[in-house]
Amino acid sequence: MIIRGDFLPGRLAALFVFLLALTACGGGGGGGGDAGFLPNSGNNGLRLTLFDANGAPTDTITTSSPGTLQVKAGSKGGIVVSATVTIGVLFPASGTALTDSNGIATFQLEAGEVKGAGTVSAAAVTDSGTLSGELNFQVGQSGLRLGYFDDLGTFIENQIKVEPENTLSAGGNAQLSVSILEPNGDLVTTVEDVRFNSGCIAAGQSVLNPEGTAASVNGVSSTLYTAAGCSGLDEITASLVGASAQAFGTLNVAAPETTAITFESAEPTLIVLKGTGGENRDETAEVVFTVVDGSGLPLQGVPVDFSLTTFVGGLTLSTDSTLSGGDGLVRVTVSAGDVATVVRVIASTTGTNGEVIATVSDLITVTTGLPDQNSISLALGSCGSDDGGFGVDSALNVDGLCRLLTVRMADKFNNPVVDGTAAVFTTEYGSIVGSCTTVGGNCSVEWTSQEPRFPTLTHMDFVQTIEADADYNCLGHRSASGPCPDDLGFTRGGRSQILVHAIGEESFIDANGNGIMDQEESDLFANLPEAFIDQNEDGVYTPADPFCLANPQTPRCIAGQEEIFIDFDDDELYDFNDDPAVYNGLLCPPKGDGIWCSRSLVNVRDDNIVVLNNDPNWFFLFVDDDGDPINRARNGEFVTLYTSDFYNNPPSGGSTINISASEDCEILGQTDFEAPNTLAYGAWGVSFVSDRNPDATFENFVPGTITVELTTDAS
Numbered sequence: 001m002i003i004r005g006d007f008l009p010g011r012l013a014a015l016f017v018f019l020l021a022l023t024a025c026g027g028g029g030g031g032g033g034d035a036g037f038l039p040n041s042g043n044n045g046l047r048l049t050l051f052d053a054n055g056a057p058t059d060t061i062t063t064s065s066p067g068t069l070q071v072k073a074g075s076k077g078g079i080v081v082s083a084t085v086t087i088g089v090l091f092p093a094s095g096t097a098l099t100d101s102n103g104i105a106t107f108q109l110e111a112g113e114v115k116g117a118g119t120v121s122a123a124a125v126t127d128s129g130t131l132s133g134e135l136n137f138q139v140g141q142s143g144l145r146l147g148y149f150d151d152l153g154t155f156i157e158n159q160i161k162v163e164p165e166n167t168l169s170a171g172g173n174a175q176l177s178v179s180i181l182e183p184n185g186d187l188v189t190t191v192e193d194v195r196f197n198s199g200c201i202a203a204g205q206s207v208l209n210p211e212g213t214a215a216s217v218n219g220v221s222s223t224l225y226t227a228a229g230c231s232g233l234d235e236i237t238a239s240l241v242g243a244s245a246q247a248f249g250t251l252n253v254a255a256p257e258t259t260a261i262t263f264e265s266a267e268p269t270l271i272v273l274k275g276t277g278g279e280n281r282d283e284t285a286e287v288v289f290t291v292v293d294g295s296g297l298p299l300q301g302v303p304v305d306f307s308l309t310t311f312v313g314g315l316t317l318s319t320d321s322t323l324s325g326g327d328g329l330v331r332v333t334v335s336a337g338d339v340a341t342v343v344r345v346i347a348s349t350t351g352t353n354g355e356v357i358a359t360v361s362d363l364i365t366v367t368t369g370l371p372d373q374n375s376i377s378l379a380l381g382s383c384g385s386d387d388g389g390f391g392v393d394s395a396l397n398v399d400g401l402c403r404l405l406t407v408r409m410a411d412k413f414n415n416p417v418v419d420g421t422a423a424v425f426t427t428e429y430g431s432i433v434g435s436c437t438t439v440g441g442n443c444s445v446e447w448t449s450q451e452p453r454f455p456t457l458t459h460m461d462f463v464q465t466i467e468a469d470a471d472y473n474c475l476g477h478r479s480a481s482g483p484c485p486d487d488l489g490f491t492r493g494g495r496s497q498i499l500v501h502a503i504g505e506e507s508f509i510d511a512n513g514n515g516i517m518d519q520e521e522s523d524l525f526a527n528l529p530e531a532f533i534d535q536n537e538d539g540v541y542t543p544a545d546p547f548c549l550a551n552p553q554t555p556r557c558i559a560g561q562e563e564i565f566i567d568f569d570d571d572e573l574y575d576f577n578d579d580p581a582v583y584n585g586l587l588c589p590p591k592g593d594g595i596w597c598s599r600s601l602v603n604v605r606d607d608n609i610v611v612l613n614n615d616p617n618w619f620f621l622f623v624d625d626d627g628d629p630i631n632r633a634r635n636g637e638f639v640t641l642y643t644s645d646f647y648n649n650p651p652s653g654g655s656t657i658n659i660s661a662s663e664d665c666e667i668l669g670q671t672d673f674e675a676p677n678t679l680a681y682g683a684w685g686v687s688f689v690s691d692r693n694p695d696a697t698f699e700n701f702v703p704g705t706i707t708v709e710l711t712t713d714a715s
Contacts, residue, residue: 046133160249172359177222187219200230298328313339340413367415391652416441482621483683493647505585644683653677663704
């Protein structure tokens with residue numbers, strides 16, 4: 001296999017060509033020589049391959065993960081391929097498809113109601129005669145259930161929880177919710193989508209928020225139902241997307257001519273726990289409703305009763321009932337308790353026909369408002385024209401390239417922090433905007449490529465490379481140099497740590513669910529030392545590591561010797577906060593402060609990495625199944641291509657490799673690959689199988705080339 005490279009103006013492209021020669025293949029008489037390409041003389045029939053949504057071969061489909069079936073029938077387009085399945089559902093429904101210019105017919109295979117093993121059979125009439133083939137697969141198990149838990153904790157299967165249960169006022173709101181259970185009875189931990197529908201929804205006489213499907217949170221999916229012209233009984237169905245599970249419920253909507261209550265506003269919709277209020281931290285919310293007649297005109301002097309969907313933690317209302325004013329408005333104040341939760345206010349009155357009608361407010365969230373350690377995350381995104389991935393093409397040699405860093409923070413109860421919460425940023429390489437303040441629980445700053453790009457003290461002396469490096473040692477193949485799929489070790493080049501920190505609380509396990517750190521829970525927390533930039537990515541502050549203090553010249557210790565910390569208590573010393581280690585946060589009760597916990601706060605933090613790619617200096621290595629480097633491919637040989645820059649960093653996410661063949665050579669299976677957006681160490685690897693055109697014979701085989709093209713975002 002001969003390898004050559006080329007550069008195409010206007011785009012970055014690395015072309016490597018494999019020459020598949022017929023010379024000395026062992027077919028017929030003749031001399032020896034290097035192993036080349038040996039075409040098979042027999043009829044191989046149809047080749048069937050099933051791929052998952054990511055383009056990887058698979059033998060399993062489920063209701064949420066259908067498969068793509070490719071049938072290879074020679075190399076000509078326009079051939080009719082017929083397919084049947086013993087279980088599952090095949091698309092097109094006709095069971096037939098035409099081959100494309102590469103001789104491939106494509107079908108979609110979806111799971112039906114029947115689970116278990118099945119077979120897909122295919123047949124086609126070609127120039128070589130009638131060809132056929134089979135492929136075995138299996139339909140995965142399902143079994144998720146829908147329902148809700150009543151006040152006694154009993155699961156009511158196939159039923160929707162409807163609140164309020166009374167007649168819904170014309171134009172009023174109701175909350176619809178279902179719990180999603182695994183077959184073993186546990187709430188699902190994955191995000192599942194539920195679709196709510198009814199006659200009024202289908203007719204446009206009622207609307208849902210969110211529209212379409214409602215994603216589950218902690219195993220519960222809910223939506224807000226608003227009557228918009230609907231009246232009478234409305235039968236509602238909740239269906240689990242991608243599965244057969246359903247639940248049902250009924251709403252009785254008051255006729256428009258009756259008295260109605262409509263929700264107007266709740267301000268604010270996020271309040272903090274009792275006793276933790278302050279600037280921008282309200283402990284109460286005002287909720288407003290309007291009482292109207294059948295014509296939509298406000299009614300004065302109508303008695304309205306209030307209640308809450310939950311009173312957990314001591315939630316209270318300022319009044320249980322009141323009379324509507326001249327504008328038809330009624331107001332009630334919700335005061336937070338000491339347990340985080342979400343709550344709605346239910347307002348009810350008696351309609352003109354004597355029925356009790358009611359509506360609910362929007363959700364009000366009760367929270368601490370301060371970030372806790374397990375609820376802060378830092379994500380990379382696009383500045384506008386870039387792809388927003390971890391890898392920044394050319395950032396190792398070009399200034400001014402950008403990534404958007406977004407921090408998201410929530411409190412102990414995973415409710416968004418209050419607006420105005422400050423986050424502070426630091427970067428190892430490049431530059432970054434120093435801080436931002438949250439709106440809706442998040443805020444963003446920009447990172448920009450520039451100097452520095454290497455360690456200050458050692459520069460490139462200890463940085464691992466893939467060429468001319470005496471320390472090179474790759475376990476993933478047997479080559480002495482070149483891109484390696486493994487971590488080459490310390491010091492890693494082109495990886496910049498970015499740290500964000502904010503004032504908040506440590507995380508603890510609230511075993512009894514009362515919303516505070518009890519003495520019995522004093523050991524159930526994660527202690528936080530002071531925050532630092534983890535330059536060698538080993539999880540410890542290296543300058544204070546006892547091992548590195550004793551062995552400063554080891555590779556790991558050299559790689560972390562320039563790490564800096566955030567001196568939260570201004571004592572000019574790195575503190576492990578373990579003398580003694582106690583929980584720090586406002587959920588420490590006053591009686592426990594200084595005894596089994598502390599109401600002093602700490603720096604919560606998260607970090608992420610930007611990879612400064614050395615684009616356009618890409619390197620390539622081809623290896624066989626045994627991991628040996630190769631420059632010649634044989635018939636049916638499995639080949640792996642590794643790609644990286646000089647520091648063994650892979651191409652940025654979204655970069656593509658295309659593999660094509662000429663003459664009587666062809667590629668089996670996937671030919672286009674897209675690099676993942678990943679922070680994993682090591683080169684990007686893709687694999688393919690080289691083969692002959694099945695229509696070619698031993699006598700008329702024409703050797704060809706296989707071309708591999710890499711295209712990056714900087715192309």
